[in-house]
Amino acid sequence: MTRTIRNLALAALLGLSANAAVAADKVSDGVVKIGVLTDMTGYYSDLAGPGSVLAAKMAIHDFGGKVLGKPIELVSADHQNKADISSNTARKWFDEEKVDAIVDLVSSSTAGAVMPVAAEKKRITLLSGPATTAFTGEKCTAYNVHYTYNNWALANGTGREVVKNGGDSWFFVTADYVFGKSLEEDTSNVVKASGGKVLGSARHPSPGTTDFSSYLLQAQASGAKVIGLANAGSDTINCIKQAKEFGITPKQSLAGLLVFISDVHALGLDIAKGLYLTTAFYWDYDDHTRAWSKKFQSQPDNAKKAMPTMVQAGVYSAVTHYLQAIKAAGTDQADAVMAKMKATPVNDFFARGTIGPDGLFRHDMFLVQVKTPQESKYPWDYYKIVKKIPAVEAFPTVEAQKCPLAVKR
């Protein structure tokens, strides 16, 4: 009798460990863990931040909370827009907390710090928020997907279309750090290539500038038809507001190179009206975008009842695509998942397109113009779609990106 029991126990133990071994093959550590590393309280917290965490949570919930029979877990942290905090958090997550993928990483300095760590540990980064084009160019890694937009797409969308509509002389007001300068450079190239002229630029310290009048007066004195705002967040907001105050608009027009719907909401239509901008996502585009966005808006965690920005919608779409790739690959092992993500086209409410061998997600973008208060019929009715920019025009080609992994020299 005791012998039978012992044998049974032994058999059960063996069986268990065999099961565990199979599961370990499929899903490392028995859990798929996604980390949202974002700016929770600072400069970018309205356009990413808690809204990105919420979007990731919704994606996991909508996926059923499980993949390959194993639970999906979510962690989040505030990177405070600091490179050292970002890379330290990423190391801790990868080494101690079994995190498989990090998503968001708004602000290029944080993404630039985390990508090499992730590549070294063979974990995945899904960028929604940072803009530096080189993340899928010379700085590309094998474990990175640049999801929502990059500087090239913003510069092309707004730059080319505005020149085409007659805005052929430009002056830039630029945030004096890597992001602003690269955005100015990318846009200048596009403007010149499209037959326009660049008359000059004024660079302001960022963050920390609140009064932009002296830069705007230089722009005004230049006589340029278009003033390109190569900055983001509250810098852009204050520029637009003060341009109106100094009577610059509507004589000269403004082109926001990186403007989010949260910025337009904060400005109000009376001030923002007429502004051209490029976006990857607009909540009121079609039935699918409306359905998802209203769901996002009505979540109890969304205390301000804000509509999603393109960064937040991008987080949802990226996480969903990542989970689907795990399911299709039958494992959460990073190489297999990356291969699946690149092989499978994305087709959801957020975007339709493919992820290239360089890791850049190429999809349609939209050139939009901000409505006037009279044109806006209901809350958050902010944009007129001027043009849908097809993926091939919206993003640089694989060859142009020169990612060493994708282009053999």
Added chain:
Amino acid sequence: MQALFGQLLLGLINGSFYALLSLGLAIIFGLVNVVNFAHGALYMAGAFLAWIGLSALGIGYWAALVLSPAAVGLLGVVIERTMLRRLYQLDNLYGLLLTFGLTLIIEGLFHHQYGNSGSSYPVPEMLQGGSNLGFMYLPRYRAWVVLVSVAVCFASWWVIERTKLGAYLRAGTENPRLLQAFGVNVPLMMTLTLGLGVGLAGFAGVMAAPIYQVSPGMGSNLIIVVFAVVVIGGMGSILGSIVTGLGLGLVEGLTKYLYPPAASTVVFAIMAVVLLLRPAGLFGRER
């Protein structure tokens, strides 16, 4: 030449804000001996109260110009009565740390409630538009800011330096026990002084609301420069803070014309030089 005049005028406008804010700080430091690090947060609170008043209760700009500083001043009185008062016997540093903590709490609360992007406050109808001065377009509202700031600054200076009430206040700083012996309620006077200084921050906030985006970080962007102004002018010197505030605005404007990249640091360079040559500041007295 045109550009130079433009930048100088803009410098004067910014200088008016520096003067208005550093005046409040100087009053509080000079008369209550507290280094009020929460000044920027209270300036932000003043702007936010104006915006909340307008969007939730329909209170217009002109009423907000009175109500909002009053509310912020009241908040200052509460802070003084419940917290700051206990630190008067200790080193200045304790008051500084307390108000720094309060700054983080106040900004955190507004951030939690209203988010980082903030909201925009419209320019009041009467002050919309502007005029072309030949060398630049001057929005009417900015002209109003300069006029009001200069008027408020010199009125405060006059009250403190030239009236009987001001004499009591100054006597209270020199020798509170003696003044109390004459039958003046010194603790009450200190409370009211702090309320007045803080109210000035709230007033500057309302003045700033139509120009800058009303957002939780708006005070911390400005407060560092304002502290530099107070240090250059001489800690606690009322006239020093007014003159230095306007003067440094002009210097900043001039730098923007001559060498723009140095515009954000020129104030601190001046501060370093002044501290080396005249540690008590341009208008300060050695104690």
